[in-house]
Amino acid sequence: MTVMRRFIFKVLCVGPIPNHISFIMDGNRRFAKKHNLQDLDAGHRAGFVSVTHVLQYCQEIEVPYVTLYAFGHDNFRREPEEVKCVMDLMLEKIELTIDQAISGNLNKLKVIFIGDLNMLNERLKAAAQRLMEVTEENKGLMVVVCVAYSTSHEIVHAIRESCVRKCGDGDSPQVLEVSDIEECMYTSIVPDPALVIRTGGRDRLSNFMTWQTSRSLLHTTAALWPELGLWHLVWAILKFQRMQNYLQKKQKLD
């Protein structure tokens, strides 16, 4: 299978590969319901397995940046026990990943968490910080995990930060530009996504990177996140390659 996958990727890489792919990982709970999985976090556990596969594929295809929409700012409105369940699972997986990073198994992966991290409990926040520290020097695929994130919150946060900076900088004119705000966005560390893939069959961005996706190809697949496989990713990239000339032309017009 690995040989076959490598061959498929070799063919795929003849064409342009998206510089940055964002994933809206929807469908974990529907997956659990579909397969009669009883535990509250069963669907999310299956979702994490999918995350590891997708990141591996993106590394093999040499995509430089991947963003994962893991937990929306608005998701805190969910039932407290469900929120706690997801937070506990995230903590478990982050601690596992830290162990892997320390033992040298994650040399080609750099992980960054963005969003309103103050909304996370102290232990999870500390774990996320620790994972960022241990992978900080790594080269290779940069994975940006969006937690407690939404574009509307990001825009307000960026405006606040840029205004506070302006107040502190007495020399510059007290007028904000687009660049001032964009510098203060959580996602300023990565280029705009070239391709956004949403699983679960829904057609909306759900308050995810609406500022950054003006020139992105928005691709939806009916597959639920834990069902996302190699061919779904290949299909999305093939669609991107078909539209590459058009998207590049749009970028030049900006």
Add this chain to the structure above:
Amino acid sequence: MDSNDPMLLLSSRIGQIGDLGLDLLWRFLHIIVTLCHIVSGIFEAIQSYAISLGLIQKYSSIDIEKLRCLAVVLDIEVARDVAKVVELLQWLKTIGVKQVGLFDSQGLLKKSKDMILEMVPGSMLLQETGEKDISPDRKGIAIEFISSSDNKEAVVKAANILLQRHLKASHPEKDEGDNVFTESHLNEALRVVGENVHVPDLMLVYGPVRSHLGFPAWRLRYTEIVHMGSLKYMRYGSLLKAIHKFTGVRQNYGKSFLF
């Protein structure tokens, strides 16, 4: 050294043949993708005509009240075809859509707005309706013309209003801005600079790709985005299908996990 040259040449030739082989396979893969799109397009066209002729029962009634605000995003190439835009608006009016925001990134439709309003009977500028929400009893269609200047530039203008308020605070250098910088404050500031902050329920994209092309980010949060293909070959049945599908969608607004 000499004995290595034929080997190097052979290796290079093999590499070139290999690259050529990969290139051919890649092109073949794309031919398959294109064929899939063509076949899918044919099926969609047949279905669209069947819907237009009323042959598919479930599309004969649409709960249009659920669609309070529709956005239509047009690629700049198609935005030049004002006649087609007018035809689309007339279809939307026939279906019962009360409010539509027309977006093209360069503002070409804004320049043609007087002509468009004249050519669509019963249409009016949204700004002139004077109502926060369109009454379901109102006849006609309210149209809003939107461009990229209503996106990032508008947010920056609103941000500068908030900056001025922050500077007027007694100790701005000590204040972290929690009282001035909230989503509702930004909403209010956007209204002050003349922007509509209403979030469209549904967005129809006419152009080669499914992309919102820079529609105001602040308004795009939970909007359903549907790619309709080329405006030149637009079909009434496809339009009905997209709106009907929307009226059956259940929005959780964040209450389901994105994970």
